[in-house]
Amino acid sequence: MPTSTPSPPAKSRRSLTFLAGFLKNPREVGSVVPSSRTLVRRIMRLGDAAGSRVIVELGPGTGVITKQMLAEATPDTKLLGIEINPLYLRTLQRDIRDPRLTIHRGPAIEIGEALASIGESSADLVVSGIPFSTLPKQEARETLERVRAALVPGGRFVAYQFRSEVRRLADPVFGRGEMHQGFWNIPPMRIYVWRKR
Numbered sequence: 001m002p003t004s005t006p007s008p009p010a011k012s013r014r015s016l017t018f019l020a021g022f023l024k025n026p027r028e029v030g031s032v033v034p035s036s037r038t039l040v041r042r043i044m045r046l047g048d049a050a051g052s053r054v055i056v057e058l059g060p061g062t063g064v065i066t067k068q069m070l071a072e073a074t075p076d077t078k079l080l081g082i083e084i085n086p087l088y089l090r091t092l093q094r095d096i097r098d099p100r101l102t103i104h105r106g107p108a109i110e111i112g113e114a115l116a117s118i119g120e121s122s123a124d125l126v127v128s129g130i131p132f133s134t135l136p137k138q139e140a141r142e143t144l145e146r147v148r149a150a151l152v153p154g155g156r157f158v159a160y161q162f163r164s165e166v167r168r169l170a171d172p173v174f175g176r177g178e179m180h181q182g183f184w185n186i187p188p189m190r191i192y193v194w195r196k197r
């Protein structure tokens, strides 16, 4: 069941697909290459992915974090990816076949409906790569409200972002979050962590 390390051609193909998605929609994708291994590890550790039964990933892209989370998750983990880019949706569906994963086609704001579709009302962890700085402000605020509503008490919201706009938007919703930086990634990303009180 766990996903193995991809062969170089498969990895290059996914990087090209990612780049093609960026060139078509740069504001929505927000990054030219998928997240680095270092960034993925830090996101998972900060969010306690290994100790989470229900995980939502907003903007899985070509699945670099998705695969790693599945590799480290327990057999009863449910992982829900929410993605809007049709090119990435095709790649995810072709490359990752794992009964623990469900992909919802649509915007992150639909997190509540997407959780209901897998028989869950809440998540332990929400990981997000969607560029909050380029979302329309009202949609960004509403998405964050819905993320908070979807978390269990003590649940974590982990957002890796190039810009700091997310902090201005999310601190009023969750209370002050933590910020982590200083690890290898192109572009340089910060990881923000909020906990639902």
Ligand SMILES: C[S@@+](CC[C@H](N)C(=O)[O-])C[C@H]1O[C@@H](n2cnc3c(N)ncnc32)[C@H](O)[C@@H]1O
Binding pocket: 028, 029, 030, 031, 033, 034, 035, 058, 059, 060, 061, 062, 063, 064, 065, 082, 083, 084, 085, 088, 106, 107, 108, 109, 129, 130, 131
């Ligand atoms: C920075 S990329 C991260 C991709 C991947 N998770 C990674 O780490 O390489 C942002 C992703 O968010 C997706 N996205 C952007 N806005 C979205 C939205 N409102 N709802 C769902 N996905 C969105 C993009 O299509 C893209 O896949």
